[in-house]
Amino acid sequence: MELREIQDILKANVWAGESRLDMEVHAACGCDLMSDVLAFAKEEVLLLTGLINPQVIRTAEMLDIKAIVFVRGKSPTEDMINMANQKKMVLLSTDQPLYVACGKLYGRGLMNKGDN
Amino acid sequence: MKLHYQVDGDNFLVAGEASASLKRTLKQLGIDSSIIRKISISMYEAEMNMVIHAYGGVIDVEISTDKVHILLKDKGPGIPDIDLAMKEGYSTASHEIRELGFGAGMGLPNMKRYSDHLNIYSEVGVGTTVEIIVFLM
Ligand SMILES: Nc1ncnc2c1ncn2[C@@H]1O[C@H](COP(=O)(O)OP(=O)(O)O)[C@@H](O)[C@H]1O
Numbered sequence: 101m102e103l104r105e106i107q108d109i110l111k112a113n114v115w116a117g118e119s120r121l122d123m124e125v126h127a128a129c130g131c132d133l134m135s136d137v138l139a140f141a142k143e144e145v146l147l148l149t150g151l152i153n154p155q156v157i158r159t160a161e162m163l164d165i166k167a168i169v170f171v172r173g174k175s176p177t178e179d180m181i182n183m184a185n186q187k188k189m190v191l192l193s194t195d196q197p198l199y200v201a202c203g204k205l206y207g208r209g210l211m212n213k214g215d216n
Numbered sequence: 217m218k219l220h221y222q223v224d225g226d227n228f229l230v231a232g233e234a235s236a237s238l239k240r241t242l243k244q245l246g247i248d249s250s251i252i253r254k255i256s257i258s259m260y261e262a263e264m265n266m267v268i269h270a271y272g273g274v275i276d277v278e279i280s281t282d283k284v285h286i287l288l289k290d291k292g293p294g295i296p297d298i299d300l301a302m303k304e305g306y307s308t309a310s311h312e313i314r315e316l317g318f319g320a321g322m323g324l325p326n327m328k329r330y331s332d333h334l335n336i337y338s339e340v341g342v343g344t345t346v347e348i349i350v351f352l353m
């Protein structure tokens with residue numbers, strides 16, 4: 101699924117990587133615990149999270165996660181946006197809570213975590 | 217190739233710089249991305265532990281043709297019971313750390329899962345040394 105489509109489904113704002121919205125993700129992982137993301141996420145997933153701090157970007161970097169959606173109407177900080185731009189990541193935000201955002205994407209065919 | 221990193225103990229928000237830097241180096245060396253991933257996750261969890269549970273420390277990395285050897289040394293409080301600390305879900309992290317998405321007690325189990333060898337030497341009141349080895353072939 102293209103990030104542009106995800107942006108549309110979640111009515112998301114774009115904070116970083118506007119020019120990279122044609123990127124594809126094949127799975128998603130919704131999580132507020134970074135260690136769980138580190139334990140279970142596969143490559144090239146979309147991360148959905150309610151956490152706002154630079155370690156979210158760092159965790160994504162460690163896992164080659166290229167796109168993050170911040171849920172529950174939270175927006176990333178200036179620091180996080182700068183980090184994401186350096187690492188060529190896409191940052192989105194939506195008003196939807198985590199559960200609903202994940203549900204909508206799942207319902208439209210995006211798989212969980214990366215296993216089929 | 218030998219690399220040395222100093223890890224600042226009082227800034228959770230910028231922690232992980234050493235792991236990110238090693239990751240870039242491994243990429244430049246053309247190492248397989250699934251192996252880089254194992255190394256990055258293990259070292260990042262260990263580096264975060266140094267910052268969260270100790271007062272930072274030093275990391276020495278040696279990259280050879282067949283393996284990456286990582287040694288993380290801190291002068292923190294030490295781990296009284298390593299078997300207990302290795303259990304999934306065991307954590308002494310503060311509420312503040314948990315609110316930042318860490319402290320789920322999955323760090324040591326993650327290191328074990330993703331590395332080929334994990335050794336922990338610790339003495340209460342003296343410090344902790346974590347040794348991680350990941351084979352490149
Ligand atoms: N470098 C360290 N110095 C002192 N204690 C540590 C260190 N690393 C780990 N520990 C102890 O082991 C526990 C488990 O570590 P870990 O599995 O990474 O979980 P977490 O970091 O989420 O608490 C920690 O809560 C802490 O009590």
Ligand SMILES: [Mg+2]
Nearest residue numbers: 261265323324
């Ligand atoms: Mg930890």
